[in-house]
Amino acid sequence: MTTMNSTGATTATTTPDPTTTASVPAAPARPRRVRGRGERGPLASFGLHAGLLLAAVAAVFPPLWLLVTSFKPKSDAFTTSLVENFTFENYDHVLNDTYFLTWFGNSVLVVAVTTLLGVFISATTGYAVSRFRFPGMRPLMWTLLITQMFPMAILIVPLYNLMAQLGLLNQPVGLIITYLTIAVPFCAWMMKGFFDTIPVSIDESGRVDGLNPFGTFWRLILPLAKPGLAVTGFYSFVTAWAEVAYASAFMTGEENLTLAGGLQTFVNQYTGDWGSMTAAAVIIAVPAAIVFGFAQRHLVAGLTSGAVKS
Amino acid sequence: MAVETGRSVAQAAGGDARGHGRRTGRTPEKAPGPLRRALATHWYAWAMVAPVVIVIAVIIGYPLLRGVWLSLTNADEANVARTIGVNEIEATYEFVGLENYTAILTDSVFWDRLGWTVLWTVGCVSVTFLLGLMLAVMLNRKLRGRTLYRIAIILPWGIPAFVSVFAWKMLFNEKNGILNAVLSGGGIDGVPWLGDPTWAKISVIVVNVWLGVPFMLVALLGALQAIPSELLEAAEVDGANAWQRFRNVTLPGIRSVSSTVVLLSTIWTFNMFPVIYLLTRGGPGDSTEILVTYAYRLSFLNSPRDFATSAAWGVLILLLLMAFAVVYRRSLRKQGEVW
Numbered sequence: 001m002t003t004m005n006s007t008g009a010t011t012a013t014t015t016p017d018p019t020t021t022a023s024v025p026a027a028p029a030r031p032r033r034v035r036g037r038g039e040r041g042p043l044a045s046f047g048l049h050a051g052l053l054l055a056a057v058a059a060v061f062p063p064l065w066l067l068v069t070s071f072k073p074k075s076d077a078f079t080t081s082l083v084e085n086f087t088f089e090n091y092d093h094v095l096n097d098t099y100f101l102t103w104f105g106n107s108v109l110v111v112a113v114t115t116l117l118g119v120f121i122s123a124t125t126g127y128a129v130s131r132f133r134f135p136g137m138r139p140l141m142w143t144l145l146i147t148q149m150f151p152m153a154i155l156i157v158p159l160y161n162l163m164a165q166l167g168l169l170n171q172p173v174g175l176i177i178t179y180l181t182i183a184v185p186f187c188a189w190m191m192k193g194f195f196d197t198i199p200v201s202i203d204e205s206g207r208v209d210g211l212n213p214f215g216t217f218w219r220l221i222l223p224l225a226k227p228g229l230a231v232t233g234f235y236s237f238v239t240a241w242a243e244v245a246y247a248s249a250f251m252t253g254e255e256n257l258t259l260a261g262g263l264q265t266f267v268n269q270y271t272g273d274w275g276s277m278t279a280a281a282v283i284i285a286v287p288a289a290i291v292f293g294f295a296q297r298h299l300v301a302g303l304t305s306g307a308v309k310s
Numbered sequence: 311m312a313v314e315t316g317r318s319v320a321q322a323a324g325g326d327a328r329g330h331g332r333r334t335g336r337t338p339e340k341a342p343g344p345l346r347r348a349l350a351t352h353w354y355a356w357a358m359v360a361p362v363v364i365v366i367a368v369i370i371g372y373p374l375l376r377g378v379w380l381s382l383t384n385a386d387e388a389n390v391a392r393t394i395g396v397n398e399i400e401a402t403y404e405f406v407g408l409e410n411y412t413a414i415l416t417d418s419v420f421w422d423r424l425g426w427t428v429l430w431t432v433g434c435v436s437v438t439f440l441l442g443l444m445l446a447v448m449l450n451r452k453l454r455g456r457t458l459y460r461i462a463i464i465l466p467w468g469i470p471a472f473v474s475v476f477a478w479k480m481l482f483n484e485k486n487g488i489l490n491a492v493l494s495g496g497g498i499d500g501v502p503w504l505g506d507p508t509w510a511k512i513s514v515i516v517v518n519v520w521l522g523v524p525f526m527l528v529a530l531l532g533a534l535q536a537i538p539s540e541l542l543e544a545a546e547v548d549g550a551n552a553w554q555r556f557r558n559v560t561l562p563g564i565r566s567v568s569s570t571v572v573l574l575s576t577i578w579t580f581n582m583f584p585v586i587y588l589l590t591r592g593g594p595g596d597s598t599e600i601l602v603t604y605a606y607r608l609s610f611l612n613s614p615r616d617f618a619t620s621a622a623w624g625v626l627i628l629l630l631l632m633a634f635a636v637v638y639r640r641s642l643r644k645q646g647e648v649w
Contacts (some may be wrong), residue, residue, distance in 0.1 A: 040451075045453070048448055048451065048453060049453070049455075051444075051445075051448055052445070052448055052449070052453075052459045052463075053459075055441075055445055055459075055462075055463050055523075056458075056459050056462035056463055057462075058520070059462055059463045059464075059465050059466050059520070059523075059524070060462050060465055062466075062474060062477040062478055062481055062520070063465065063466070063469055063473075063474065063477055065477065065480070065481065065488065066473075066476075066477040066480070069480065077486075078483065078486030078487070078488075078491075121361045121362060121365055122361075122362050124358040124359070124361065124362075125358060125359045125361065125362040125363075127358060128355050128358035128359045129359070132352075132355040132358075134352040134355040134356065135348060135352060136356070136359075137355075140359060140362075140363065142635075142639075143366060144362075145635055145638065145639065146631070146632065146635050147366060147370055149577050149581070149631045149634060149635060149638075150370075150628070150631070151580075151581035151583070151602045151627060151631070152581075152583060152602065152606070153581075153601070153602040153605040153606060153620075153623060153624045153627050154374065154377060154624035154625065154627060154628045155370065155373050155374065155377065155624070156605075156606065156609070156610075156620075156624070157377055157380060157605075157609050157617050157620050157621045157624060158373040158374070158376040158377035158380060158621065159373050160609070160610075160617075161376065161380065161385075161390055161391075161617065162373060162376070164390070164391070165391050177369055180365065180369055181369050181370050181373075184362055184365050184366060184369075185362075185366065185370075188362050212354070213354045213355075213358075214354065214358075217358070238470070241470055242470040242471050242472055242584070244471075244472050244583060244584040244587060244588065245583045245584070245587065245606060248587075248610075249606070249609075249610045260470075260472050260584075263472060263473070263476060264588070267476065267479065274480060277476055277480075278480070281473045281476055281477065284470060284473055285469045285470065285473045288468060288469060288470055288473075289465070289468040289469055292467065292468030292469075293461075293468060
């Protein structure tokens with residue numbers, strides 16, 4: 001079993017097979033089934049590796065090229081060669097001569113507050129809809145489900161309108177409120193999934209010991225659900241971090257932008273500062289990718305257990 | 311599934327024992343003051359959901375109603391209420407009934423955009439699913455470097471989409487992009503990736519598939535690994551060949567996960583704003599404009615900004631999404647959700 005994964009071992013184990021087939025004359029109709037389970041011929045092995053390699057290259061190449069380009073001088077941004085004149089000037093320019101750090105700060109502020117508020121507001125709801133059956137639950141679930149699918153197209157105009165009226169355009173507060181429209185239903189829905197995985201017997205033991213439902217939630221369930229809260233928080237962080245539409249529409253003026261809007265200022269219909277764009281993109285992407293690497297194993301479970309937002 | 315059932319049984323039992331829960335809550339015939347009684351049994355559940363209900367009502371419900379109202383008016387940039395500095399300007403738009411809707415539905419633009427949105431959604435989801443499934447099956451086998459392949463292939467998921475889209479924009483650059491440089495190195499004319507309506511459509515689909523495959527792959531790989539190997543062994547002993555095993559054991563085994571991810575992916579793709587907005591801005595012309603980006607264009611890119619028509623597009627999109635919600639609900643129910 002342990003040697004099956006190498007091609008060499010495959011051919012080795014294939015050799016004794018003809019004798020096996022010969023000793024079983026009752027099955028001459030299946031002479032091709034000579035390989036053991038899970039083994040493949042060299043051709044299949046080659047095909048497998050070639051396919052995966054192709055996919056891996058296609059997946060890695062665009063970000064990799066971004067990284068490579070960011071180390072080229074501006075004038076070389078579109079050369080096809082690998083880095084010839086290695087330089088940090090793009091990074092230097094982005095960090096010191098643009099609003100990049102301000103954008104980064106804006107993004108962190110808006111997204112962190114959104115995430116904390118979102119998780120905080122929706123934790124009890126996630127628990128309630130996971131555990132109790134109460135009048136009004138069905139409408140609530142429907143509301144959560146549908147509001148999660150809301151594309152920004154439905155809310156963006158009225159929200160823009162309201163923000164303009166309240167003078168909250170270009171204010172982080174405005175964007176936080178806007179992002180909460182995404183984060184709250186999403187967090188409640190996702191946390192319901194996590195609470196569902198915690199056995200009800202724990203609640204019951206709490207009740208037997210005389211805790212009221214709030215006590216059960218606060219003292220028993222919440223500590224157990226910490227990983228779930230973390231994943232929910234992380235996911236809503238990532239979602240808000242990558243949000244483009246609201247950020248582009250509500251925030252104008254260079255110093256008010258978030259990263260999604262800021263990156264667009266480097267390359268648009270008027271300018272094409274690809275060098276700075278690539279450097280900024282790398283600074284945005286690297287931390288995100290690293291954090292993602294740690295968290296990704298938990299993400300799918302949470303998502304397929306019933307969350308809808310990308 | 312067993313856990314799910316066990317949970318609801320336990321819940322029902324616990325509910326009865328404490329005198330609350332669905333059954334007792336629904337028999338208020340002779341109870342003195344049904345409202346008071348419901349309040350007594352359910353107050354903590356209501357208290358727990360209150361924060362979300364209030365927040366949703368205020369920041370989603372109210373804007374939503376306002377959006378519906380706006381869609382029935384002639385609001386645009388010039389006549390809405392706004393604050394400029396310290397001056398507050400009153401709204402002067404008027405109610406126009408269903409005029410916006412009749413205008414949209416009788417115009418070919420909406421139907422063109424809808425047609426492309428459907429094509430875009432179906433194209434992206436089907437290609438993403440097939441690629442994801444193929445790669446998941448490949449990665450589900452024992453082979454050298456599996457972890458490495460896996461990490462590489464899910465990398466696109468870990469990078470914020472707007473960053474990746476800019477990376478692709480650079481590759482697609484018509485004059486200088488590396489794709490065309492490679493093509494011309496091979497003696498082939500450069501392709502106007504984002505400049506020609508047909509190529510632009512292909513390009514946005516390629517990018518969206520690139521962004522979407524990792525999620526599909528990881529979800530489907532999880533489903534594949536959850537299939538008990540005894541089933542496959544038994545099928546093999548019974549003489550099923552590789553294709554038959556795949557068709558009759560593997561596919562049914564991943565069906566519930568597949569239907570969920572396909573549905574999720576459909577909703578996401580339908581609403582996918584950043585790819586199209588950042589890659590082509592809906593262009594050339596409006597050839598790659600899907601419904602949500604077009605609604606955005608009406609209110610934020612066009613001049614003068616037409617808020618009323620954009621809101622009406624939003625309402626129409628919402629109606630389409632309701633249909634998805636119904637289908638999604640049904641698929642959740644099949645997986646044992648009980649509400």
